Amino acid sequence: MKRIIATATLSIALFGHCAAQAEDFSYSEENAFMATIASTPPQQAAPVPAEVDVQQDNLSVRVLPDRALPPVLSGFDELDFRLAWQDEPAPLMFLIAGTGSGFDTARMDYLKRVFWQAGMHVIVLSSPTNHDFIAAASRSGLPGLGRRDARDLHTAMSMAVEKARETKGIEITEYHMAGFSLGALNAAFVGELDQQLGQFDFSKIVLLNPPVDLYTSVTRLDALPYTRVEGVDGTDNFYEHIFDKLSRYYAKRGTIDVQAGLFAEIQASDEALTDAELAMLIGAVFRFAAADLSFMSDVINRGGLYVPVDEKLKVSTSLTPYLRQALFCNFRCYMETQLYPDWQTRNADQSIEDMSQESSLRSIEDYLRDNRDIAMVTNADDFILTRENYQYLAELFGERAFIYPRGGHGGNLQHKDVVARILSFVEATDNE
Structure with missing residues (x-):
């Protein structure tokens, strides 16, 4: 974890010219892990309509x-x-959700309201790594390859547009696209595919906190659950440790209000979570997403890793035992045990690093570099990126790289300045 924090610090120093646009950036949370978990303080967020409106x-x-x-x-x-x-x-x-996330997450709902309030239709799609997409729309049942996922997404997007026209009678004047995290990587590949197909002819594409390549970023995410916490020697003990902290905090407070306390007030109390504890919490969330991905891909492909091939999964079957087993498999494990063996059947002499390169932004950098209608938003303390990743993104996108000094992994996407910058880019008719 110290290495990840050091990378963020070095990135701020290296790319001051990109972050300089936000020297007066009012986003207040300076801890990247806390920013990722707690998101934007309400008083700093861009106002959006209520869900019911x-x-x-x-x-x-x-x-x-x-x-x-x-x-x-x-x-x-x-x-x-x-x-x-x-x-x-x-x-x-179009909005594409992040790693393992569905279309109905709080982050996607907020971004949906941002663009709807700006006068756009919005279609929100789950990540290709989410269980519903794997089951219903992934032809291979093995997401993680940039161009293959792009074909699946493009098909789903086309069908979603037709359904929207048929059921709601919407009329569309032009198309935009944005994706968060892995969804940003997906959006880049969908844009490149559509340039060849000429179907949507996207006017603007925004990549929000993208990884440069999936393998590097998931390796960093996979490391978070193994962060050492003093006095904790296992996952179960870690959750008991956090529970004890919360119990002491709420006992002192005299009331239990998680929404109000967990991510703000508790950090100002004697029971504040340390960086190591915050890192492990984030890592745990991604570990559950990896387990979901590994299990669903195994079931769809009848791989036999978690569910015996001849076993019938009935409606009444409890999936808990299988998911427990899948929890031992992180993202890198999924790539090495399921995705790479499948890819290797078509690329016998290639390594897993070759597979990662083929699905990285570097593999489509000519498309990204030359397209003035694609922008990238990230933060100098986003822990899914290495120092080299930051340098690459800053160089690749140039003035279309909107790099903020803090915000962790997507923690500042609700901030009024970030929202305003995204909308300014999307709504502009000329980016010269």
Whole structure:
């Protein structure tokens, strides 16, 4: 973890010219882990309409009509997505969720309201690494390869647009796209694919906190759960340790209000979580996402890693034992045990590093460098990036690299200055 913090510090020093645009940046949280967990303080966030005031609906499409799922997964035969629409002709913004996330997360709902308030239709899609997308829209059932995931997403996006037109009668004037984290990497590859297909002809694409390559970033994320916490010698003990801290805090406070206390007041108390504890919490979230990905991919492909090939998963079958086993497999484990062996059947003499390179931003850098309608937003303390990653992103995007001095991994995306900068780019008719 010390190495990750050191990388963020060095990045701020190296790329002062990019972060200089935000010397007066008012985002107040200076701890990257805390920023990632707590997001933007309400008083610093850009105002958006309440969820109940947004004209929206959840729709679904049958992307893979021939896929036969086991009964226990029968509810995932259609891909759900969220549509927010205008009553008049308007641009449409596609949003792609981050690593392992669904279309209905709080972050996606906030971004949806930002663009809807700006007068756009919005379609929000789950990450290709989320269980619903794997089951309903991933042809291979093995997400993680840039161009293959882009084809799956592009198909789902096309069908979602048609469903929106059929059911809500929306009229679209142009198309935009944004993705967060892994969703940003996905968006870059979808944009490159669409340039060849000419279907959406995206006017603007915004990459929010993208990894440069998946393998490097997941290796850094996988390391977080192994951060050493004094007095804790195992995962179970860690959760007991955190529970004890919270119990003491709420006992002193005299009330239990997680929403108000956990990420703000507790950090100002004697029970404040340390950097190591915050890192482990973030790592635990990503570990659950990795387990979800590993399990679903194994089931779809009948790999036998977690569920015996001849075992029938009925509606009444408890998935808990299988998911417990999958929790031992992090993202790198998934790549090494499922994704890479599949890729190697078509690339026999290639390494896992070659696979990672093929799905990195570097593999499409000519498209990204020359396209003035693609911008990138990140933070100098985003722990999924190495120092070399920051340097590469700053050089690749140039003046279209919006690098802020703090905010962790997406923690400042609700900040009024960040939102204003994103909207300014998306709504601009000329970026020269």
